[in-house]
Amino acid sequence: MxxxxxxxxxxxxxxxxxxxxxxxxxxxxxxxxxxxxxxxxxxxxxxxxxxxxxxxxxxxxxxxxxxxxxxxxxxxxxxxxxxxxxxxxxxxxxxxxxxxxxxxxxxxxxxxxxxxxxxxxxxxxxxxxxxxxxxxxxxxxxxxxxxxxxxxxxxxxxxxxxxxxxxxxxxxxxxxxxxxxxxxxxxxxxxxxxxxxxxxxxxxxxxxxxxxxxxxxxxxxxxxxxxxxxxxxxxxxxxxxxxxxxxxxxxxxxxxxxxxxxxxxxxxxxxxxxxxxxxxxxxxxxxxxxxxxxxxxxxxxxxxxxxxxxxxxxxxxxxxxxxxxxxxxxxxxxxxxxSDDMLKVRGVMVFPSQIEDIVATTAGTAKDAWQIYVTEERQQLEQLDVEIERDTASSRSVDEIADEVQSQIAARLGIRARVACRPEGTLPRYEAKAERVLRR
Ligand SMILES: [Zn+2]
CATH class of the missing domain: 3.40.50.12780 (ANL, N-terminal domain)
Structure with a gap:
């Protein structure tokens, strides 16, 4: 030390x-x-x-x-x-x-x-x-x-x-x-x-x-x-x-x-x-x-x-x-x-950094690009969609990667999210402050 x-x-x-x-x-x-x-x-x-x-x-x-x-x-x-x-x-x-x-x-x-x-x-x-x-x-x-x-x-x-x-x-x-x-x-x-x-x-x-x-x-x-x-x-x-x-x-x-x-x-x-x-x-x-x-x-x-x-x-x-x-x-x-980024999806507290943790520890993902979309109905967040990218150098398939991220979100956060894995370079990159959560 x-x-x-x-x-x-x-x-x-x-x-x-x-x-x-x-x-x-x-x-x-x-x-x-x-x-x-x-x-x-x-x-x-x-x-x-x-x-x-x-x-x-x-x-x-x-x-x-x-x-x-x-x-x-x-x-x-x-x-x-x-x-x-x-x-x-x-x-x-x-x-x-x-x-x-x-x-x-x-x-x-x-x-x-x-x-x-x-x-x-x-x-x-x-x-x-x-x-x-x-x-x-x-x-x-x-x-x-x-x-x-x-x-x-x-x-x-x-x-x-x-x-x-x-x-x-x-x-x-x-x-x-x-x-x-x-x-x-x-x-x-x-x-x-x-x-x-x-x-x-x-x-x-x-x-x-x-x-x-x-x-x-x-x-x-x-x-x-x-x-x-x-x-x-x-x-x-x-x-x-x-x-x-x-x-x-x-x-x-x-x-x-x-x-x-x-x-x-x-x-x-x-x-x-x-x-x-x-x-x-x-x-x-x-x-x-x-x-x-x-x-x-x-x-x-x-x-x-x-x-x-x-x-x-x-x-x-x-x-x-x-x-x-x-x-x-x-x-x-x-x-x-x-405190104003905190998402409550069907009553469950979710922070974007928790999703990032999962993306970062899943083999085959591009680490610098991921995006969360939330769907709001009657003032309640109902659906969480996560988009990630497959690292071009990875031998894993997009389905394999998406499945793992989805089951990790379920296991760690206790919610069912829809996860889509895209080819590298598809999602936006942010030079300064990343906008990870988009509402729709
Ligand atoms: Zn100290």
Whole structure:
């Protein structure tokens, strides 16, 4: 097992009670700041509170949550909290539905982000010697900026290739000897396929040892498969965060929690995370599934209080005893799905990631293309159709593959789905966020 490298040992080794005490004092300070802002006074007043009430640790749970609609209603600078002239940089959400929402970062916020990211990198075992192929987009999107700032703070060497340019990337991975890669798992898969077509063997010719793969809800099975196509010992790390949280800064696995697919809430001194039942908003117990709710504790511009991410995760059975010693930073599983993506088919709860797990573990399927169609009757989801592709290199027939996926869905999810297996290349490919569920 890798040696433990704490970026901020004083904080990372705190006991849980001490982490909570630190959060409470930062909430009180946040309340004093927000007291000056009419927009926030108004928000607190909805619960019969004022921002200063944050000095009482119980006050947070009494506050209304924040949702997309709350931000949209305050267009163009929702809950900015500082003058625009104090903002060093704006970033925005992707805006897949409606106008993107912008979030401001002051100079201090960018320093905070750099520190949060550097801690994440150190947690996965990245150091100043690493050469990183940084494949995330810059511009208004927060992903690339966060990675660039964090790598600089860590002292690692950044090769900001950005997304795309696969032909160049597979060659530079050989010639420049990148030891880490930051891009989606689908892109890893694409690069590996492309490399093999050009006579490059990723396992032999590349030196990648660490990967960060955020931005997509991906199954553990698919991650295992990608790891197996890379050099011996390569670990791909799921990274979780969001623009509202101030970056991809919320959760990451350590070397100890990675095999069990568990992520530490690593920046609890700056991002307070609640895991709650999406209906009652009550905290869930260890081992239960809940929605992540985010409060930014120190961000100056565009802070959020009780932001509903809609992302569902399972709180670990034993959240506070990771052997790495980060006992105050709880462990959660990967994102299972979105509370608004959850499908109830004839009363049975189904997440697209469960279907993906099955596709990924069935021999002969193309792993990057699958699609779910649901049929709605009288406001109820009645029928689940799954379309998959047969990998051209497979010796199995389309019927054989479809039958296996169908019986796996029945066995694991308890529902009868219709499964059709198509030739490779028939179904849509998605470069960024895949739309796996289509209603008809
Ligand atoms: Zn750990």
């Amino acid at each position: 890798t040696e433990i490298a704490y970026r901020d040992p004083d904080f990372e080794t705190l006991e849980r009670d001490d982490v909570l005490a630190l959060q409470h004092s930062r909430l009180a300070a946040l309340g004093q700041r927000l007291e000056q802002i009419p927009e926030w006074q108004e928000h607190f007043a909805r619960a019969g509170l004022t921002p200063r009430d944050l000095a009482d640790p119980q006050a947070l749970a009494a506050l209304p949550t924040l949702d997309k609609e709350d931000l949209r209603a305050r267009y163009p600078y929702p809950l900015l909290t500082v003058p625009v002239s104090d903002v060093a940089r704006f970033c925005s959400t992707s805006g897949t539905t409606g106008l993107p929402v912008v979030f401001g970062f002051t100079d201090a916020d960018l320093d905070l982000l750099a520190g949060q990211m550097a801690r994440i990198f150190a947690t996965i075992g990245l150091g100043p010697e690493d050469r990183v192929y940084q494949g995330y987009t810059g511009g208004m999107w927060l992903g690339g900026v966060s990675m660039d700032l964090g790598l600089r703070a860590l002292g690692a060497t950044n090769f900001p290739l950005g997304p795309g340019r696969g032909e160049l990337a597979i060659q530079w991975l050989v010639d420049q000897g990148h030891t880490a890669g930051f891009f989606t798992l689908l892109w890893y898969m694409h690069l590996a396929t492309l490399a093999r077509e050009k006579g490059i063997d990723p396992r032999r010719d590349w030196q990648l040892r660490l990967g960060i793969c955020g931005g997509q809800a991906i199954s553990k099975a698919f991650q295992d498969e990608v790891e197996a196509t890379m050099p011996e010992g390569f670990r791909a790390h799921d990274l979780y965060g969001s623009t509202e949280a101030g970056g991809p800064v919320v959760a990451v696995p350590c070397a100890h929690s990675h095999p069990a697919d568990q992520n530490h809430l690593i920046n609890e001194d700056s991002v307070l995370t609640e895991i709650v039942d999406p209906q009652t908003l009550e905290p869930v117990a260890p081992g239960e599934v809940g929605e992540i709710i985010i409060t930014t504790l120190v961000k100056q511009a565009s802070p959020v209080l009780r932001w509903r991410t809609r992302d569902l995760v399972r709180l670990a059975e034993h959240p506070y005893d990771c052997p790495c010693g980060r006992r105050g930073l709880p462990l959660i599983g990967r994102v299972i799905g979105r």
